[in-house]
Amino acid sequence: xxxxxxxxxxxxxxxxxxxxxxxxxxxxxxxxxxxxxxxxxxxxxxxxxxxxxxxxxxxxxxxxxxxxxxxxxxxxxxxxxxxxxxxxxxxxxxxxxxxxxxxxxxxxxxxxxxxxxxxxxxxxxxxxxxxxxxx
Amino acid sequence: xxxxxxxxxxxxxxxxxxxxxxxxxxxxxxxxxxxxxxxxxxxxxxxxxxxxxxxxxxxxxxxxxxxxxxxxxxxxxxxxxxxxxxxxxxxxxxxxxxxxxxxxxxxxxxxxxxxxxxxxxxxxxxxxxxxxxxxxxxxxxxxx
Numbered sequence: 494x495x496x497x498x499x500x501x502x503x504x505x506x507x508x509x510x511x512x513x514x515x516x517x518x519x520x521x522x523x524x525x526x527x528x529x530x531x532x533x534x535x536x537x538x539x540x541x542x543x544x545x546x547x548x549x550x551x552x553x554x555x556x557x558x559x560x561x562x563x564x565x566x567x568x569x570x571x572x573x574x575x576x577x578x579x580x581x582x583x584x585x586x587x588x589x590x591x592x593x594x595x596x597x598x599x600x601x602x603x604x605x606x607x608x609x610x611x612x613x614x615x616x617x618x619x620x621x622x623x624x625x626x627x628x
Numbered sequence: 629x630x631x632x633x634x635x636x637x638x639x640x641x642x643x644x645x646x647x648x649x650x651x652x653x654x655x656x657x658x659x660x661x662x663x664x665x666x667x668x669x670x671x672x673x674x675x676x677x678x679x680x681x682x683x684x685x686x687x688x689x690x691x692x693x694x695x696x697x698x699x700x701x702x703x704x705x706x707x708x709x710x711x712x713x714x715x716x717x718x719x720x721x722x723x724x725x726x727x728x729x730x731x732x733x734x735x736x737x738x739x740x741x742x743x744x745x746x747x748x749x750x751x752x753x754x755x756x757x758x759x760x761x762x763x764x765x766x767x768x769x770x771x772x
Contacts, residue, residue, distance in 0.1 A: 494719055494720070525722040525723055526720060526722055526723070527709070527718070527720060527721045527722065527723040528718070528719040528720040528721075529712055529716050529717065529718055529719065530716065530717045530719050531713070531715055531716045531717075532715060535719070538686075538723060540685040540686065540723065540750070541685065541750070542683035542684070542685040542749065542750035542751050543683065543749055543750065543751045544749060544750075545749050565749065567681065567753075569672055569679055571674050572672035572673060572674045572678075572679055573672065573673060573674070574670065574671070574672050575671050575672065575673045576669070576670065576671040577668075577669075577670045577671070578668040578669050578670065579668050579670055579683070603749075605685060605686055605687060605688070605747075605749070605750045606683070606684075606685035606686065606749045606750015606751065607685050607686040607750065
């Protein structure tokens, strides 16, 4: 599983002024990930701090797996933000997936801000033990 | 074509390039880990105190420590990641296990008795209040 070279900055229409033709750039963060492969599956973990289950999207498009997470809004009443090291409220990353996966056998969980995908391999791709008979 | 010809005479060069391509596929996007030694912080303020938000994805609630010393708020956390098994291959690993933390200095002395911390979706939220020493105190003006 390798990463698709899409360091995109998605563009959304400027909404502050009705006559503004310039698209407004929305900053995107690339989540840190870990990918582990075993005989049966690929296990992908992605850090998405601040994202809840309603803000995460996992989609397959041809041979590409897209991850997207939108940080849940936090604006406490009566407070003003005075400092932030967070560069964006949206996470995105894409991966080229191998041909040996079973797209119908993908399990996704989101725990403590970490999205975990278990992507099973197609049965044909799993190793098969061949019994050797005595001659 | 030139490269192809040269590979014929440099079989190991071709192998090197192949290895580089494999490395690129799986390692190109590894980050500079030294730049990740701290967890991003966000600070919100009002007259009475502040709210700190610190990203700590993948950390168990029991592995987070929050303490206060004067105007400093200390956060320490420990992230555990499962080891790669004998029958597993690590294809890409940008996640870091171990201790991480931040110290945030507030522009006021923090009331150690009035701290509230919660952990949700991998983000630690800490509410701190100004110490009573910091709050404006009314002085009764006596008639001369």
